[in-house]
Amino acid sequence: MGSNAVVAKGVEKKLAVPFHVEGHPALGQGHDHCCFFYVCKARDMTTFKPDKRMIEDHGWFAFPEIRTCPATDHVKNVTMNAFASYAMVPNK
Secondary structure (H helix, E strand, O other): OOOOOOEEEEOOOOOOOOOOOEEEEEOOOOEEEEEEEEEOOOOOEEEOOOHHOOOOOOOOOHHHHHHHOOOOOOHHHOOOHHHHHHHHHOOO
């Protein structure tokens, strides 16, 4: 899909469309956060190097590990939905 692909009649796609969006209070910071969740795939997993600053206190998990990883049920459910959404993407 090109950067100006039509998403709906009269609407052009300008940004990637998240599969999930949610808001929540930023603990102890006095404001709210809005989170956009995307499904992404590395072009080449042999050379993929995540920016460690962006994943501090986070983890990388394979699909079979999701249900037993140390995350909240909400995060596990969002992750399962991500895999389900990605499975429906043609030519991935």
